[in-house]
Amino acid sequence: MIEAININKSFDNKIVLKDINASFKTGCTNLIIGQSGSGKTVLLKSLVGLHKPDSGSVMYDSRNFTAMSSDQKGEIRKEIGMLFQGSALFDSMNVEENVRFPLDMFTNKSLEERRERANFCLKRVNLENVNNLLPSEISGGMQKRVAIARAIALNPRYLFCDEPNSGLDPKTAIVIDELIQEITREYDMTTIINTHDMNSVLAIGENIIFIYNGAKYWEGSNEDIMHSDNKELNDFIFASKFFKKIRDRL
Amino acid sequence: MNFLYHLGRYAIFVKDVFRRPEKHRIFFSQIGKEMEALGLSSVGIVVIISFFMGAVITLQLAYNLEIPIIPKYTLGVGARDTMLLEFSSTMVSLILAGKVGSHIASQIGTMRVTEQIDVLDVMGINSANFLVLPKVVGMILMMPILVIISMGVGIIGGWLAGVVAGEVTSADFVYGLQYAFVPFYILYSLIKSVVFAFLITTIAGYWGYYTNGGSLEVGQSSTKAVVVSSIQILLFNLVLTQLMLA
Ligand SMILES: Nc1ncnc2c1ncn2[C@@H]1O[C@H](COP(=O)(O)OP(=O)(O)O)[C@@H](O)[C@H]1O
Ligand SMILES: [Mg+2]
Numbered sequence: 001m002i003e004a005i006n007i008n009k010s011f012d013n014k015i016v017l018k019d020i021n022a023s024f025k026t027g028c029t030n031l032i033i034g035q036s037g038s039g040k041t042v043l044l045k046s047l048v049g050l051h052k053p054d055s056g057s058v059m060y061d062s063r064n065f066t067a068m069s070s071d072q073k074g075e076i077r078k079e080i081g082m083l084f085q086g087s088a089l090f091d092s093m094n095v096e097e098n099v100r101f102p103l104d105m106f107t108n109k110s111l112e113e114r115r116e117r118a119n120f121c122l123k124r125v126n127l128e129n130v131n132n133l134l135p136s137e138i139s140g141g142m143q144k145r146v147a148i149a150r151a152i153a154l155n156p157r158y159l160f161c162d163e164p165n166s167g168l169d170p171k172t173a174i175v176i177d178e179l180i181q182e183i184t185r186e187y188d189m190t191t192i193i194n195t196h197d198m199n200s201v202l203a204i205g206e207n208i209i210f211i212y213n214g215a216k217y218w219e220g221s222n223e224d225i226m227h228s229d230n231k232e233l234n235d236f237i238f239a240s241k242f243f244k245k246i247r248d249r250l
Numbered sequence: 251m252n253f254l255y256h257l258g259r260y261a262i263f264v265k266d267v268f269r270r271p272e273k274h275r276i277f278f279s280q281i282g283k284e285m286e287a288l289g290l291s292s293v294g295i296v297v298i299i300s301f302f303m304g305a306v307i308t309l310q311l312a313y314n315l316e317i318p319i320i321p322k323y324t325l326g327v328g329a330r331d332t333m334l335l336e337f338s339s340t341m342v343s344l345i346l347a348g349k350v351g352s353h354i355a356s357q358i359g360t361m362r363v364t365e366q367i368d369v370l371d372v373m374g375i376n377s378a379n380f381l382v383l384p385k386v387v388g389m390i391l392m393m394p395i396l397v398i399i400s401m402g403v404g405i406i407g408g409w410l411a412g413v414v415a416g417e418v419t420s421a422d423f424v425y426g427l428q429y430a431f432v433p434f435y436i437l438y439s440l441i442k443s444v445v446f447a448f449l450i451t452t453i454a455g456y457w458g459y460y461t462n463g464g465s466l467e468v469g470q471s472s473t474k475a476v477v478v479s480s481i482q483i484l485l486f487n488l489v490l491t492q493l494m495l496a
Contacts, residue, residue, distance in 0.1 A: 045368070048372050049372075050368055050371055050372060073374065074374040077372065077373055077374035078373075078374070080372060080373075082368075082369070082372045084365040084368060084369065085365065086364050086365060088364055088365040088366050088368065088369050089366075090361075090366055090369075091360075091364075091366070102373060104273070104276060105272065105273055105276070105373065105375060106373070160372075
C-alpha cells in the first residue's frame with residue numbers, strides 16, 4: 001500500500017496540489033483521474049520523489065519515503081517501476097538495450113542472464129523479434145509495451161503509469177490497460193495510473209481518486225462512479241453527450 | 251540577478267556531474283562512445299578550417315610585409331605562432347562550441363523534455379553524472395588531439411599557400427618554423443584547450459539539463475549553450491593568457 005498524507009505542492013506561488021490524502025491498494029489498479037492540468041502528473045511525480053512536496057509525506061508500505069536519506073530512498077527506488085506519458089525510451093538504445101538498462105545498472109548478473117530477463121519481459125508484453133529495432137522504428141503502442149517491459153525488468157513492487165494509453169487508438173489503449181492490470185495482479189504490485197480516459201476508468205478503475213484543480217474531490221470504484229453526486233466529478237465524467245445518455249439510461 | 255542564479259545552479263550542477271559514477275564498466279564504455287561522437291566526428295571540420303586559416307594567415311602576412319628588409323622566413327614564424335598561440339586552441343574551441351555545444355545541449359534537452367531524464371532519476375541514478383560526465387571526460391581527452399591536428403594541418407596549409415603563391419621558398423618557411431621556437435606555446439595551447447573542453451561540455455550540459463518545455467525550448471537551450479560557452483571561452487582565454495604568458 002502507498003499512502004499520500006497531506007501532500008502540498010506549488011511552483012513559484014502557483015498552488016498545484018492542495019492537501020492530498022489518498023491510499024493506493026496493493027494488487028489492484030489505482031487510478032488518479034482528472035482533466036488536463038489538474039495536477040495528476042505532479043502528484044505522481046511527487047509520490048515517486050521526482051518532485052519534492054512542500055509538505056506532507058508519502059508512505060511505501062508504512063515506510064516513510066519523504067523522511068528518508070537519499071541512500072535509503074535508493075533502496076525503495078529499486079522497487080519502483082515507472083511508465084512515462086511519452087514512453088520515454090532512450091532513443092539512442094535499441095529495444096533490448098532499453099529493457100536491459102535497469103538490469104545493466106542495478107544487477108551483477110551476466111550478460112546472458114540479463115538478456116534472458118529482458119527477453120522474458122518483452123515476451124510478457126507480447127513483443128518478440130523487435131530486440132534490435134530503435135524506438136523510432138516501432139509504433140506508439142509498441143513503444144508503450146517496451147516501456148512497460150523496462151518498468152517491470154527489476155520485478156518492482158510498485159508501478160506508476162502516467163497516462164499509459166494517451167496517443168493510442170482505442171483498441172490498443174484497452175490492450176495496454178488490460179496488460180497493466182494483468183501484470184499488477186500476477187505480481188501483486190501496487191499500481192497507480194494517471195488517466196483522463198473514461199474507457200480506462202470503467203475497465204480497470206478498481207480504486208479511483210478524482211483530482212480537480214489540485215484537490216481531491218472524490219474517491220471510489222468504477223462501480224460507484226456513475227452514481228456519484230459530486231458536481232465536479234459529474235462534469236468530468238459526463239462531459240460527452242455519449243456518457244450523458246448512458247447516465248440517463250441508468 | 252539572473253546571472254548569479256545561473257552561476258549558482260551551474261556550480262551545483264557541476265558538483266553533481268563530478269560524483270563517482272555508479273557502474274564503471276558502463277561509464278568507460280560511455281566515454282569511448284563520446285570520444286567518437288564528440289571528438290572523432292569533429293576531426294573533419296577541424297582539418298578543413300585549420301588548413302584554410304593557416305593558408306590565409308600566411309598569405310595575409312606575405313602581402314602585408316612586403317618590405318625588403320623583413321626576411322621571408324618570418325612567414326613561417328608568423329604562421330607557426332598564430333596557430334600555436336591562438337588559432338588551434340581558441341578558434342578551434344569556438345568552432346567546437348558551436349558544433350559540440352549545440353549537439354550536447356539539444357541531445358540532453360530532448361532527453362529532459364521527453365522525460366528520459368526522469369526515467370534515470372526515478373531509478374535513483376544521478377542523471378547529471380550519468381549523462382554529462384562521459385561527455386566532459388571524452389571531450390577533455392579528445393581536445394588536445396584535435397588541437398595538435400589543427401596545429402599540424404594549419405602549418406601545412408600555410409606552407410603550401412606560401413610556396414604555391416611564390417611568396418616564400420620551402421626552405422625559408424621551414425627555417426622560420428624552427429626560428430625562436432618556444433615549445434611552451436604548445437603546452438600553453440593544450441592547457442587552454444582542456445579548460446575550453448570543460449567549459450563547452452559542462453555549459454552545454456547545463457543548458458540542456460535545465461530545459462523546460464518542448465522542442466522550441468530545446469532549440470533555445472542549444473542557442474544559449476553556444477552563446478554562453480563562446481563568451482566563456484573568450485573570457486577564460488584572456489585570463490589564462492595573462493596567467494601563463496605574462
Ligand atoms: N515544473 C513545473 N513548473 C511549473 N508549473 C508546473 C510544472 N509542472 C506542472 N506545472 C503546472 O501544474 C499544473 C498541473 O500539471 P500536471 O500535473 O502536468 O497536469 P495533468 O498531468 O493533470 O495534466 C499545470 O497547471 C502545470 O502548468
Ligand atoms: Mg499529465
